[in-house]
Amino acid sequence: MDTVRPAAVAGAFYPRDPHALAAQVSELLDAVAHPEPALGWPKALIVPHAGYIYSGQVAAHAYRELANARGVVRRVVLLGPAHRVPVRGLALPGTDAFETPLGRVPVDADAVRALADLPQVTTRRDAHAFEHSLEVQLPFLQRALERFAVVPLAVGMAGTEEVAAVIERLWGGAETLIVVSTDLSHFHPYDEAKRIDGATVTRIGSLAADLDHEEACGATPLNGLLLVARRRGMTARLLAACNSGDTAGGRSEVVGYSAFALHDPRGATDSEDTGRTLVGIARGSISHRLGLAAAPSVDEPAWLTRPGASFVTLMLEGNLRGCVGSLEAARALGRDVADNAENAAFRDPRFRALSAAEWPRCAVEVSLLSAPAAIAFASEEELFAGIRAGEDGLILEHGGRRATFLPQVWEGLPDKRRFLGELKRKAGVPADTPLERCTVSRYRVQKWRQENLH
Numbered sequence: 001m002d003t004v005r006p007a008a009v010a011g012a013f014y015p016r017d018p019h020a021l022a023a024q025v026s027e028l029l030d031a032v033a034h035p036e037p038a039l040g041w042p043k044a045l046i047v048p049h050a051g052y053i054y055s056g057q058v059a060a061h062a063y064r065e066l067a068n069a070r071g072v073v074r075r076v077v078l079l080g081p082a083h084r085v086p087v088r089g090l091a092l093p094g095t096d097a098f099e100t101p102l103g104r105v106p107v108d109a110d111a112v113r114a115l116a117d118l119p120q121v122t123t124r125r126d127a128h129a130f131e132h133s134l135e136v137q138l139p140f141l142q143r144a145l146e147r148f149a150v151v152p153l154a155v156g157m158a159g160t161e162e163v164a165a166v167i168e169r170l171w172g173g174a175e176t177l178i179v180v181s182t183d184l185s186h187f188h189p190y191d192e193a194k195r196i197d198g199a200t201v202t203r204i205g206s207l208a209a210d211l212d213h214e215e216a217c218g219a220t221p222l223n224g225l226l227l228v229a230r231r232r233g234m235t236a237r238l239l240a241a242c243n244s245g246d247t248a249g250g251r252s253e254v255v256g257y258s259a260f261a262l263h264d265p266r267g268a269t270d271s272e273d274t275g276r277t278l279v280g281i282a283r284g285s286i287s288h289r290l291g292l293a294a295a296p297s298v299d300e301p302a303w304l305t306r307p308g309a310s311f312v313t314l315m316l317e318g319n320l321r322g323c324v325g326s327l328e329a330a331r332a333l334g335r336d337v338a339d340n341a342e343n344a345a346f347r348d349p350r351f352r353a354l355s356a357a358e359w360p361r362c363a364v365e366v367s368l369l370s371a372p373a374a375i376a377f378a379s380e381e382e383l384f385a386g387i388r389a390g391e392d393g394l395i396l397e398h399g400g401r402r403a404t405f406l407p408q409v410w411e412g413l414p415d416k417r418r419f420l421g422e423l424k425r426k427a428g429v430p431a432d433t434p435l436e437r438c439t440v441s442r443y444r445v446q447k448w449r450q451e452n453l454h
Helices: 018-030 052-066 109-114 125-129 138-145 160-169 190-205 219-231 271-289 333-346 380-386 407-411 416-427
Strands: 044-047 075-081 090-092 097-100 103-106 121-123 149-155 176-181 186-188 235-243 254-263 307-316 319-325 362-369 393-398 401-405 439-443 445-450
Touching: 018 052, 018 138, 044 052, 044 219, 052 138, 052 235, 052 254, 075 160, 075 219, 090 160, 097 138, 103 138, 103 149, 109 149, 125 149, 149 219, 160 219, 176 219, 186 190, 190 235, 190 254, 271 333, 271 362, 271 445, 307 333, 319 333, 319 362, 333 362, 380 416, 393 416, 401 407, 401 416, 407 445
Parallel strands: 044 176, 075 149, 075 176, 090 121
Antiparallel strands: 044 254, 090 149, 097 103, 186 254, 235 254, 307 319, 307 362, 362 445, 393 401, 393 439
């Protein structure tokens, strides 16, 4: 029979009701300014662990970075400080799963076995029974990743090298995400806390691995991660920072919060090289269909196998000749680009199939999309005020109909009202339908273009 660690701080740090919790997490994530399109996601996150009304908006900046990780990240190594029970080393819970109002998250049994020979790793159910630093991360992870296993480690008195050894043992590949849970300074006046936390944020960004517990309550697991990051040549990117005086508390004694994303350079790709590769796949796919070339490789390098959403646009002597794409990252990026290119050339219902005679005169543009995020608005004026003309790609949905315009369309439709009107027309939504009755989402793109070859 499975043993389950029940939710201990539901109703205190976050809502107990599953519908209210899901709504709050979604609201926090949707409120984050949309990230730039990315081929991947961070290898590690640093997140706060206070009640959601205090630090949830900062934590959401970190979890929004996982928009493209769903379906790939299957294991989360979660480290946070042990607040309630003295612990020597790093403590596993000795249970088969953790429970939140959103459901159960299995503990990764293979990872637990992989740590069995490390003397600093123990099993302490009491250390986890009422610990909030790990539990509050799970609803965000459930919303971002849906299905995953967790390796929950309550960190007590441990050396930086001991923590680093555990992280290295479980580092894995794209399937593994490392999350360190920590707040910053505690119970200083607002202005003093801003000064202290500002210095701490700078030190985290420089991968300093000698933080103390006055700077960050989770300094022990944090130092271990930063040591590993420094050795691996990683970078730490600040996503958000504030304190409880900025959110839901007074300013006489505040707690500081920050969120960081840490990226592994071995998973990065150069933008120019990325563009050449993606445009090459698009051109190769069309040339192959015309019988002019072999099928392009869509799974090398490895980043092409990660989920991605793309649009491929063909221009014939300056005129649109086809445009087909994906709005969500539902398959490997390389395959997505190849299929969208072929569909743009031969299956766009607005055009006849591309001919071999036309092909040498065609320019090819590949756009890489970020994950869409719904725009909250109560009126047309509020919607127009929030849209960034020239930057936002928009998706309009109503009554089961949906259409999108890439940001490139702003060049021909610079007026926001006309842009939305034409988007309604494209979706087949009646022109007199109020925008307040529609769902409007936005995304950003990176794009690369290769001009005509003749």
